[in-house]
Amino acid sequence: MTITIVGHGYVGLVSACVFADFGNKVWVVGHTPEKLKRLKNGDPIIYEPGLAEMLQKNIKAKRLIFTDTYEKAVKDSEIVFITVGTPPKSDGSADLSAVFTVAKEIATHLAPRFTVVSCKSTVPVGTNIAVEKILNDNKPPGASIAVASCPEFLREGSAIQDTVSPDRVVIGSDSPEAIEKMLELHKSLPGKRVVTNLASAELIKYASNSILATKISFANLISFFCEKTGADVEEVLDAVGMDRRIGRTFMYAGVGYGGSCFPKDVQALTDTGKKLGVDVTLLKSVEDINQHARANFLANVLKKVKGKNIGILGLSFKPDTDDIRFAPSVYLVGELIKKGYKITAYDQAASENIRKIFGDKITLVDHAFDAVRGADALLVLTEWNEFKQIDLVKVKSLLNKPVLFDGRNIYDPVKMKEMGFEYFGIGRP
Numbered sequence: 001m002t003i004t005i006v007g008h009g010y011v012g013l014v015s016a017c018v019f020a021d022f023g024n025k026v027w028v029v030g031h032t033p034e035k036l037k038r039l040k041n042g043d044p045i046i047y048e049p050g051l052a053e054m055l056q057k058n059i060k061a062k063r064l065i066f067t068d069t070y071e072k073a074v075k076d077s078e079i080v081f082i083t084v085g086t087p088p089k090s091d092g093s094a095d096l097s098a099v100f101t102v103a104k105e106i107a108t109h110l111a112p113r114f115t116v117v118s119c120k121s122t123v124p125v126g127t128n129i130a131v132e133k134i135l136n137d138n139k140p141p142g143a144s145i146a147v148a149s150c151p152e153f154l155r156e157g158s159a160i161q162d163t164v165s166p167d168r169v170v171i172g173s174d175s176p177e178a179i180e181k182m183l184e185l186h187k188s189l190p191g192k193r194v195v196t197n198l199a200s201a202e203l204i205k206y207a208s209n210s211i212l213a214t215k216i217s218f219a220n221l222i223s224f225f226c227e228k229t230g231a232d233v234e235e236v237l238d239a240v241g242m243d244r245r246i247g248r249t250f251m252y253a254g255v256g257y258g259g260s261c262f263p264k265d266v267q268a269l270t271d272t273g274k275k276l277g278v279d280v281t282l283l284k285s286v287e288d289i290n291q292h293a294r295a296n297f298l299a300n301v302l303k304k305v306k307g308k309n310i311g312i313l314g315l316s317f318k319p320d321t322d323d324i325r326f327a328p329s330v331y332l333v334g335e336l337i338k339k340g341y342k343i344t345a346y347d348q349a350a351s352e353n354i355r356k357i358f359g360d361k362i363t364l365v366d367h368a369f370d371a372v373r374g375a376d377a378l379l380v381l382t383e384w385n386e387f388k389q390i391d392l393v394k395v396k397s398l399l400n401k402p403v404l405f406d407g408r409n410i411y412d413p414v415k416m417k418e419m420g421f422e423y424f425g426i427g428r429p
């Protein structure tokens with residue numbers, strides 16, 4: 001099949017590479033010439049394990065074509081995907097301007113036959129109906145369209161694996177022809193098929209991210225109780241999760257969730273709920289607890305650190321990605337710099353993105369131990385594998401003071417204290 005993907009971010013580029021890898025011809029439409037130039041040369045521009053190899057292989061096989069014009073791509077395609085960003089506006093609602101701009105561009109370039117236009121961007125209920133109207137209002141004579149919502153569930157850091165092996169493929173459409181084409185495109189992928197209407201498909205994505213965010217905030221809420229009582233949040237959650245109705249998956253106490261999805265999607269669902277007259281108290285609490293988790297961590301650091309030099313391990317919002325959008329690290333680094341602390345940080349993928357925000361106000365180093373050396377306290381903010389079994393004897397010897405704040409609960413508090421660390425986990429005695 002020949003398809004077009006508009007947007008080449010975490011969702012667009014990974015989807016394009018995977019569909020091309022299955023033998024499809026995939027056009028990728030972008031709007032930033034320098035990024036397109038790098039992509040054409042096989043540079044994936046984002047960090048995602050395995051992406052560079054897949055990109056280069058499919059460019060070489062001529063199945064992946066990057067362009068800044070819609071004309072050839074859209075006319076050549078049976079399905080056109082929209083994968084552009086839907087960032088939060090200041091009131092928490094989703095900014096859909098890129099989705100609508102792209103929909104209009106797609107419409108004007110449609111071939112005089114049937115084309116499916118499918119939104120993979122996360123968009124509030126009703127957006128696909130608006131996209132359908134834009135397409136119908138702007139399409140040339142002879143062209144016919146159907147919209148199909150196909151929300152994306154990949155996780156940064158394991159995006160290729162998630163796309164190749166999804167738990168489910170959700171297809172929302174009122175058009176049997178569109179559903180048939182979408183099922184055909186996805187036929188080589190495993191996972192359950194959920195064929196539904198547009199509204200359900202749109203809501204499934206927000207509901208999924210909101211329950212995941214809720215699990216994290218719930219774990220953090222319990223950690224606040226633990227902090228006040230001497231209970232151990234990991235032991236509490238382990239035991240809670242042994243109940244098969246509950247499970248332990250994704251109940252993480254820590255400095256809170258970040259990234260380009262959970263914060264904005266919880267806020268956008270809150271906004272949709274308000275507009276629909278649905279009580280969104282639960283969603284607001286999820287967001288509030290998340291803010292409190294990072295503020296509480298900062299307060300503990302400010303109270304307990306003696307000295308102005310702070311080392312940080314991990315900046316990305318989660319391991320195996322360079323993405324720092326809404327990462328707790330951005331908030332924490334910003335606040336600490338404002339308060340006059342000197343920050344030296346290490347992250348194996350996200351340093352360049354952090355540099356774009358803080359410039360020379362932060363020292364970024366190429367090795368973990370260089371962030372540790374001479375620090376009055378060490379903050380671990382992302383659970384990258386390389387920190388889990390780091391040589392803690394060496395860490396202690398390099399620190400000016402053996403003070404460690406474990407924002408992801410990756411170390412054993414008993415062992416850390418036995419080693420002579422002043423150790424502060426999240427909700428752990």
Ligand SMILES: NC(=O)c1ccc[n+]([C@@H]2O[C@H](COP(=O)([O-])OP(=O)(O)OC[C@H]3O[C@@H](n4cnc5c(N)ncnc54)[C@H](O)[C@@H]3O)[C@@H](O)[C@H]2O)c1
Pocket residue numbers: 006007008009010011012029030031032083084085086098101102120121122123152153154155156260261
């Ligand atoms: N990142 C994730 O883990 C993830 C997972 C599931 C769903 N989503 C959703 O998918 C969508 C995209 O997310 P992302 O992380 O890939 O975003 P991203 O910021 O990495 O990429 C967005 C892409 O859209 C392009 N773009 C923006 N405006 C454009 C325009 N007018 N014309 C052409 N291209 C344009 C950008 O250049 C970029 O390539 C969002 O709605 C997001 O919520 C993201």
